[in-house]
Amino acid sequence: SRRKVHCSSASSKLMEFPYASAPIKKLMLELLSTVDDKLGSSLHPTSTLPSHLQHFANSTDTAHASLHLRSGLPSSQIDLILGGWIHCKLPSGGALNITTLSAYLTSSTDAPHFLLELIQNSPTSLVLILDLMPRKDLILHPKYLKNYYEDTHLDTHRQRLQALPEVRPYYSPSLYIRAVISPTAILVTIDTGASQSKSIEQIIEGDISPIAKDLLHFWLESCACSAREVDASERAYLAERDRVIKNKTIEVDLGSSLPRLFGQEIADGVLDALKECYNK
Amino acid sequence: SRRKVHCSSASSKLMEFPYASAPIKKLMLELLSTVDDKLGSSLHPTSTLPSHLQHFANSTDTAHASLHLRSGLPSSQIDLILGGWIHCKLPSGGALNITTLSAYLTSSTDAPHFLLELIQNSPTSLVLILDLMPRKDLILHPKYLKNYYEDTHLDTHRQRLQALPEVRPYYSPSLYIRAVISPTAILVTIDTGASQSKSIEQIIEGDISPIAKDLLHFWLESCACSAREVDASERAYLAERDRVIKNKTIEVDLGSSLPRLFGQEIADGVLDALKECYNK
Numbered sequence: 001s002r003r004k005v006h007c008s009s010a011s012s013k014l015m016e017f018p019y020a021s022a023p024i025k026k027l028m029l030e031l032l033s034t035v036d037d038k039l040g041s042s043l044h045p046t047s048t049l050p051s052h053l054q055h056f057a058n059s060t061d062t063a064h065a066s067l068h069l070r071s072g073l074p075s076s077q078i079d080l081i082l083g084g085w086i087h088c089k090l091p092s093g094g095a096l097n098i099t100t101l102s103a104y105l106t107s108s109t110d111a112p113h114f115l116l117e118l119i120q121n122s123p124t125s126l127v128l129i130l131d132l133m134p135r136k137d138l139i140l141h142p143k144y145l146k147n148y149y150e151d152t153h154l155d156t157h158r159q160r161l162q163a164l165p166e167v168r169p170y171y172s173p174s175l176y177i178r179a180v181i182s183p184t185a186i187l188v189t190i191d192t193g194a195s196q197s198k199s200i201e202q203i204i205e206g207d208i209s210p211i212a213k214d215l216l217h218f219w220l221e222s223c224a225c226s227a228r229e230v231d232a233s234e235r236a237y238l239a240e241r242d243r244v245i246k247n248k249t250i251e252v253d254l255g256s257s258l259p260r261l262f263g264q265e266i267a268d269g270v271l272d273a274l275k276e277c278y279n280k
Numbered sequence: 281s282r283r284k285v286h287c288s289s290a291s292s293k294l295m296e297f298p299y300a301s302a303p304i305k306k307l308m309l310e311l312l313s314t315v316d317d318k319l320g321s322s323l324h325p326t327s328t329l330p331s332h333l334q335h336f337a338n339s340t341d342t343a344h345a346s347l348h349l350r351s352g353l354p355s356s357q358i359d360l361i362l363g364g365w366i367h368c369k370l371p372s373g374g375a376l377n378i379t380t381l382s383a384y385l386t387s388s389t390d391a392p393h394f395l396l397e398l399i400q401n402s403p404t405s406l407v408l409i410l411d412l413m414p415r416k417d418l419i420l421h422p423k424y425l426k427n428y429y430e431d432t433h434l435d436t437h438r439q440r441l442q443a444l445p446e447v448r449p450y451y452s453p454s455l456y457i458r459a460v461i462s463p464t465a466i467l468v469t470i471d472t473g474a475s476q477s478k479s480i481e482q483i484i485e486g487d488i489s490p491i492a493k494d495l496l497h498f499w500l501e502s503c504a505c506s507a508r509e510v511d512a513s514e515r516a517y518l519a520e521r522d523r524v525i526k527n528k529t530i531e532v533d534l535g536s537s538l539p540r541l542f543g544q545e546i547a548d549g550v551l552d553a554l555k556e557c558y559n560k
Contacts (some may be wrong), residue, residue: 137417138459139524149455158451169449171438175429178463179418183455244419 015068019087019097023204024118028099030209031116031216032083035103038220042076048277053270056262063088063261067270069277072106077224079104079242080277088261096121098257103224104246107238110135110230111223112148112182113245116212117253124193124200127170130157130212131185132219133245135238138183145183152218154184157211166192166203174252180245186211246278295348299367299377303484304398308379310489311396311496312363315383318500322356328557333550336542343368343541347550349557352386357504359384359522360557368541376401378537383504384526387518390415390510391503392428392462393525396492397533404473404480407450410437410492411465412499413525415518418463425463432498434464437491441468446475446483454532460525466491526558 015032017025047054048071055066065086072078086098096119103114112132119127132154138145149155161167170187172178181187190208192200230238250271258267295312297305327334328351335346345366352358366378376399383394392412399407412434418425429435441447450467452458461467470488472480510518530551538547 137420137521138456139528140417140521142456142524142528145455145459155455175425175435175463176418176422179425183458241417241420244422248419248422 015066015083015085017085017099019064019095020085020099021097021120021201021204023201023209024097024099024120027204027209027212028083028101031101031212034213034216034220035081035101039072039076039078039081039224042072042078043070043081044073046070048080049273053273056266056270058262058266065258065262065270067274069274071277077105077109077111077227079106082274086257086261090121094122102249103219104242105135105224107235107242108230109223109226109228110144110234110238111226111228112219113242114216114219114223115181116216118208120200122193125189125191126200126204128161128186128188128190128208129170129172129181130208130215131181131187132215132223133180134182135241148222149182149184152222154182154215154218157215158184158186161186161188161207161211164190164198164203164207166190166195166198176248176252180249243279247275250274250278295346295363297365297379299344299375300365300379301377301400301481301484303481303489304377304379304400307484307489307492308363308381311381311492314493314496314500315361315381319352319356319358319361319504322352322358323350323361324353326350328360329553333553336546336550338542338546345538345542345550347554349554351557357385357389357391357507359386362554366537366541370401374402382529383499384522385415385504387515387522388510389503389506389508390424390514390518391506391508392499394496394499394503395461396496398488400480402473405469405471406480406484408441408466408468408470408488409450409452409461410488410495411461411467412495412503413460414462415521428502429462429464432502434462434495434498437495438464438466441466441487441491444470444478444483444487446470446472446478456528456532460529523559527555530554530558 017028020028048069049067053067057064065084067082067084069080069082071080081103083101088096090096099118101116105111105113112134115129115131115133117129132148134144134148136144162169167188167190170189172187190200190203192198192203254274255271258270297308300308328349329347333347337344343366345364347362347364349360349362351360361383363381368376370376379398381396385391385393392414395409395411395413397409412428414424414428416424447468447470450469452467470480470483472478472483534554535551538550
């Protein structure tokens with residue numbers, strides 16, 4: 001159909017993943033295509049970041065990265081969508097590849113944000129972070145917990161993945177990250193180094209991809225494109241909590257890796273530009 | 281010394297653990313003795329629960345339980361301390377033994393609550409829940425996260441335990457429990473069924489006991505007996521959040537196990553009495 005052609009062409013322009021493994025690249029392009037298909041008309045058509053930050057490298061050309069940020073139109077519930085990847089040659093001869101997609105909503109809704117991060121630093125191991133980040137304190141808002149996490153059976157995704165012998169829980173060194181995620185968050189390490197049965201590519205294709213697509217589909221239908229009643233005091237609460245979430249997530253995530261991989265000067269430029277977009 | 285004699289005699293009156301394994305009984309008596317030593321003068325001298333609920337059994341005498349609740353004096357920061365155990369013969373011939381100690385503070389401080397639960401349903405396996413439960417939304421209160429969880433390096437306890445080959449993460453089926461705990465919470469299953477090196481008793485004595493004692497010591501010094509400035513609006517926030525925590529924790533924990541083990545009538549009596557004490 002015309003619509004499909006239009007969307008996949010738009011999404012291939014949005015972002016490519018030259019260093020990712022084939023199944024990760026396939027997954028990311030599908031996810032971005034779905035986002036573009038569903039939300040394209042709610043987003044600014046071009047990246048909000050200055051063009052020199054849409055692709056950058058370190059001085060020795062061993063580290064490359066690409067960040068693509070699209071802000072939501074004022075009429076939409078979308079605050080911003082950030083896609084990106086980091087590639088870095090390792091002294092061992094291998095490479096570190098980080099691939100991310102996060103999507104933040106505005107305070108016109110209290111529905112969860114979307115978060116996906118794939119961190120691969122060897123051909124046989126991978127860290128996966130996949131979650132719908134809650135917007136409210138779940139203790140003071142038990143209906144929110146019930147509505148988005150219990151009644152939806154989101155935990156079955158995590159259970160399915162953790163039933164695989166190659167999968168074990170991942171504990172982020174950042175206590176903030178552990179605190180900001182939901183009780184059904186998927187934080188796992190997949191290691192197929194000793195596996196007789198499955199390769200990491202098979203797990204990405206057969207297990208991670210369907211779960212990531214399911215969760216994004218749920219997020220698009222039930223969070224991004226579903227209206228919620230939010231009064232003025234609640235909007236102020238959400239806006240303040242989101243301000244902390246967005247800034248702290250940049251600090252903890254990119255703020256710790258970029259200086260190491262790209263040097264302080266490039267890292268500062270990227271972080272400042274991102275924070276400016278995040279806070280306007 | 282006289283003080284020590286007085287305290288151990290008081291704590292043996294407080295609660296005994298007739299069905300617990302030797303190392304669990306030893307641990308619990310030590311913890312209760314420490315609590316009594318440090319907080320005895322801040323607590324009502326006798327249990328606040330009606331005496332027929334301090335020990336009860338089911339109609340077929342296969343399940344026994346004991347709950348001991350001491351409220352804090354109005355002048356103290358202690359809201360209440362609940363110790364207890366449940367013992368139930370299993371049809372397999374084994375037994376289920378649950379041992380708990382929880383300690384709640386009043387809204388005159390925002391310091392974390394203390395939570396310990398040991399669930400043993402076979403001679404070679406055990407679930408351990410050990411945490412300082414945060415009183416505030418950690419996203420909106422990053423200083424609280426830093427003060428109680430990051431700067432204190434509480435995560436080293438969890439890391440030490442999870443480094444043992446017999447230990448793996450435990451996921452509570454209750455998303456509420458996963459949400460109410462801290463990012464450094466210890467929720468683990470210990471299984472020595474296939475272990476060549478250590479028995480469950482050795483792990484309780486050598487690994488769990490020192491960690492539980494350390495955490496209780498930290499809680500007593502830095503939470504229960506340390507003054508914090510809390511203004512009126514914050515007190516109202518803490519009181520409301522604690523009301524949810526205490527009632528929901530009873531519902532999820534005892535509310536799901538007591539009816540199954542003791543029948544609905546006894547369970548209702550216990551839960552009503554507990555809720556009355558919790559909410560006054």
